[in-house]
Amino acid sequence: MKICFTGDLFVGGDLQETTLTNIVDIDLYNKSEFRISNLEHPISDNSFIENKSTLFAKSKSLSAIRDLKLNAVCLANNHIHDKGDNGILSTINHLKNNNIGSFGAGNSILDAEKPYFICSDLAVLGYCDFDKKYLNQVKVATLNSPGVNPLRLEKILSDLESLKDNQEAVIYLHWGQEHVYFPPHEDIKLVKKLLDHKKVALVIGAHAHRVQGIISHNGKYAYMCLGNFLFPNFYISHPTQINYPSKNTTTKYSTRLYHQVHKLTYKKWKWINRLSLILQYDTVSKKIIHKVVYQRDNQPKITEPKLIQKLYITFIVKILSLIYRLPFFLYKIFQISNSFLSKIYHNIYVSLFYINQRGFKNFFKKFFEIILLNIKKVNK
Numbered sequence: 001m002k003i004c005f006t007g008d009l010f011v012g013g014d015l016q017e018t019t020l021t022n023i024v025d026i027d028l029y030n031k032s033e034f035r036i037s038n039l040e041h042p043i044s045d046n047s048f049i050e051n052k053s054t055l056f057a058k059s060k061s062l063s064a065i066r067d068l069k070l071n072a073v074c075l076a077n078n079h080i081h082d083k084g085d086n087g088i089l090s091t092i093n094h095l096k097n098n099n100i101g102s103f104g105a106g107n108s109i110l111d112a113e114k115p116y117f118i119c120s121d122l123a124v125l126g127y128c129d130f131d132k133k134y135l136n137q138v139k140v141a142t143l144n145s146p147g148v149n150p151l152r153l154e155k156i157l158s159d160l161e162s163l164k165d166n167q168e169a170v171i172y173l174h175w176g177q178e179h180v181y182f183p184p185h186e187d188i189k190l191v192k193k194l195l196d197h198k199k200v201a202l203v204i205g206a207h208a209h210r211v212q213g214i215i216s217h218n219g220k221y222a223y224m225c226l227g228n229f230l231f232p233n234f235y236i237s238h239p240t241q242i243n244y245p246s247k248n249t250t251t252k253y254s255t256r257l258y259h260q261v262h263k264l265t266y267k268k269w270k271w272i273n274r275l276s277l278i279l280q281y282d283t284v285s286k287k288i289i290h291k292v293v294y295q296r297d298n299q300p301k302i303t304e305p306k307l308i309q310k311l312y313i314t315f316i317v318k319i320l321s322l323i324y325r326l327p328f329f330l331y332k333i334f335q336i337s338n339s340f341l342s343k344i345y346h347n348i349y350v351s352l353f354y355i356n357q358r359g360f361k362n363f364f365k366k367f368f369e370i371i372l373l374n375i376k377k378v379n380k
Contacts, residue, residue, distance in 0.1 A: 001033050001034060001282075001283045001284070002031075002280055002282050002283075003032060003034040003036065003122075003280065003281045004028065004029050004032035004034070004035045004036070004278055004279065004280050004281075005036050005037075005204055005278065006029075006035070006038070006229035006276070006278045007038060007206050007229040007276045007278075008037075008038050008206050008207070008209065008226075008227070009231070010055060010230065010231045010234075011057050011061040011065055011068075011230070012055065012057030012242065013057075013233055013235070013242070013267075014233045014234065015057075015061065015064050015232040016058065016061055016064075016244070017247070018299075018300060020299070020301060021067055022067070023064065023068060023302060024230075024301075024302040025303050025304070026278065026291070026304070028289065028291045029278055032280055034072075035069055035071050036070070036072045036073065036118075036124060037068070037073050037074070037229060038074045038172060038174065038206045038229075039065075039073035039074065039075055039077075039080075039102075040077050040079050040206075040231075041055035041057055042057075042079070042081070042082055042083040042090065042091045043056070043058070043059060043061060043090065043095070044056060044058070044083040044086065044087040044090040044091060045058050045059050045090075046083060046084075048083060049082065049241060050081060050084060052137050053258070054240070055079045055082055055242050056083050056087065056242060058244075062094055062098050065100060066098060068230075071101060071118075072100060072101035072102060072103065072124065073095065073101070073102050074104045074124070074206075075092070075102050075103065075105035076103075076104025076127050076148045076149050076174050077148070077174040077206070077207070078128060078136075078138045078174065078207070080105050080148060081138070081139035081146075081147065081148075085139075085145065088105055088107075088139075092105075092106065101116050102116070103115065103116035103124055103126045103172075104125070104126020104127065104148060104149050104174075105126070105141065105146070105147065105148045106141060106146065106147075108143055108146065109141040109142055109143055110143070111141070112141040112146075112148060112149040113155075113159050115159070115162070115163065121166055121167050122168055122201065123163060123167060123169045124169065124170045124172060125149070125156070125159055125160075125169050125170075125171050126148075126149055126172040126174075127148075127149050127150065127151035127152075127155070127172070128140075128148040128150070128173075128174040128175075129150075129151040129173070129176075130148075130151070134176070134177040134178065135174075135175065135176070135177075135207065148174075151174070151175060153190055153193060153194075156194065160200070168199050169200060170201055170202045171194060172206070173191075173203065173206070174206050174207045175187055175205060176212075176224070177339065178207065178208055178209055179209060179210060179273075180210075180335075180338050180339055181213075181316070181320055182320070182331070182334055182335040182338050182339070183205070183224050183225070183335075184335070185332065185335065187205075188215060188224075188324055191203050191217075191222040192215065192218075195217040195218045196218050200220065201220065202222075202223075202279075202281060202288065203215075203220075203221070204226060204279070205222070205223060205224045205226070208224075208225040209225075209227065209269075210227050210275075211225065211226065211227040211275060211292075212224035212225040212320060213316075213322075213324050214317060214321045215321070216321070221288060223290070224324075226276055226279070227276035228269065228274065229278065229295075230295060231269060231273070231274075231295065232295075232300035233266065233267060233269070233298075233300075235251070235264060235265065235266055235267065236264075236265045236267050237265075238260070238261055238262050238263070239260045240260050240261070245264065249264070251263070251264045251266055253357055255267055255353055256268055256269065256270045256349075257349055257353075259350045259353070260350075261353075262358055265357075269295075271309075274294060274296075274297065275292060275294055275295075275305060275312075276292075277291065277313070278290065278293055279291075292313045292314065293305065294306070294309060354366075
């Protein structure tokens, strides 16, 4: 069997208002016999929204999932709880009613940790990291409450032990820092331990919203992040909550980053965030093929990338994969530098955006309020 795995999937935003069909124009995807993606949000029609940065789609978005011909989705991510406990349950029920499997989140930890079997000897397990500076506000499942399957090495090893000796698993991990090329070094060490396990066939990462490198170890592979597979443009309202305005609503504000806004803003991804990898895994030969795909800027459609885009991602993946092999102290130089420069770029971009949206007076008033607040914290 040939199985296609993709990165982050969002079926809300502009996709809910389009009449597009055949959203993915990629042979490797369409000719696969089974397709799995990371569904980055709940599907729910209830009015409750968590007080955090949110993503969600309404039940009419299920038509897009059907058009994508998805067989199963991973729900282990930091947005699946954006509609509360009921949002998790309604998502699972909506998927089940449409014959789409799910894994990585559930009504309890017993449900969230259940392997989803693609075939008799291959399962998929999903996990989401939590309690990290760069990945928090994650609802972890317990014996009595819904949530995600927590990403901890001992938890993964325990779940793998529940499989039979002749069974293997593909591990989906939602982890790492957003918008950087270099995952935490502890994630590299963790993934090598997983690839050493006889029951692990492949490791797939998500959350960074860009393609990262590949780790080859013990004759197996870990794709640290596949990037955004399909993530349509959408509206954000204050502070960082997705908004579904009426069709006649317009706004003069748009952004290419994800940050707090003060007025209705149209969110579009940068070109680097619209390039991703998809994988095809052959269960017989164990061969893996990966392919660069591209999401159009003004249309939620996946197509072949331009040659220069394909060459760029191919080059970046090869370079990153080599850097991931470096000793800890050398790797940290790349990781810290990338994280620092990413923050500088983000802060400059957002500052200019705020000046445009709020004006100089309000921007500098807020700027000095933050400085005074930090001074008070230091003095304490």
